[in-house]
Amino acid sequence: MARLDAIDVFEMARAGSNLEGELALAAVPRLAQGLAHREGTLAYRCTGRIDDRGRPALALRIEALLPLYCDRCGKELDLALRAERIFYFVRSEAELAAIPIDDSADEALLGSTRFDLAALIEDEAILYLPISPRHPACQAAGEATPATPAAERRHPFAALAGLREHLRRATPAPRSPVRPLGAKSAGRRKTRRRSA
Numbered sequence: 001m002a003r004l005d006a007i008d009v010f011e012m013a014r015a016g017s018n019l020e021g022e023l024a025l026a027a028v029p030r031l032a033q034g035l036a037h038r039e040g041t042l043a044y045r046c047t048g049r050i051d052d053r054g055r056p057a058l059a060l061r062i063e064a065l066l067p068l069y070c071d072r073c074g075k076e077l078d079l080a081l082r083a084e085r086i087f088y089f090v091r092s093e094a095e096l097a098a099i100p101i102d103d104s105a106d107e108a109l110l111g112s113t114r115f116d117l118a119a120l121i122e123d124e125a126i127l128y129l130p131i132s133p134r135h136p137a138c139q140a141a142g143e144a145t146p147a148t149p150a151a152e153r154r155h156p157f158a159a160l161a162g163l164r165e166h167l168r169r170a171t172p173a174p175r176s177p178v179r180p181l182g183a184k185s186a187g188r189r190k191t192r193r194r195s196a
Contacts, residue, residue, distance in 0.1 A: 087108070
């Protein structure tokens with residue numbers, strides 16, 4: 001099996017080469033740190049090509065069953081990950097910086113004769129992880145109720161203002177004037193001296 005951290009992507013594209021295999025989850029530490037455990041593999045298939053614009057390109061497909069934790073119940077869940085992407089390669093940072101941002105599904109990468117394909121596979125798997133993984137049943141249980149129409153929404157502090165007014169009316173007025181704090185403290189000090 002070829003070393004995935006030193007691939008000549010330009011030659012791979014020119015020859016239309018295929019690379020496929022599996023990476024142990026324990027061998028992709030950035031992905032593994034968010035998993036419930038590190039048992040299992042991440043399958044990949046990479047196909048080099050020259051795209052319809054004459055650029056060296058790569059089609060990547062990854063598949064895995066990733067052990068995650070459900071954000072709602074905390075129990076383990078298996079996420080079936082299937083992702084496909086197409087990348088094309090440029091030869092310099094200047095060329096990469098000159099590419100306009102558009103809505104194209106293809107992404108430009110800085111190519112190399114020693115490209116780290118394993119890191120690209122790991123990056124793509126991480127990008128496809130859900131922000132809040134949940135079991136289907138937990139997802140359904142946690143769904144929000146339909147949004148309240150804007151006309152029926154109350155200001156978030158309206159309830160607080162109402163509570164403050166209710167407490168003001170419910171608190172009885174003091175029956176006798178409050179004694180100054182200093183006089184009360186002095187009285188306590190005298191009592192302590194007498195009891196000694």
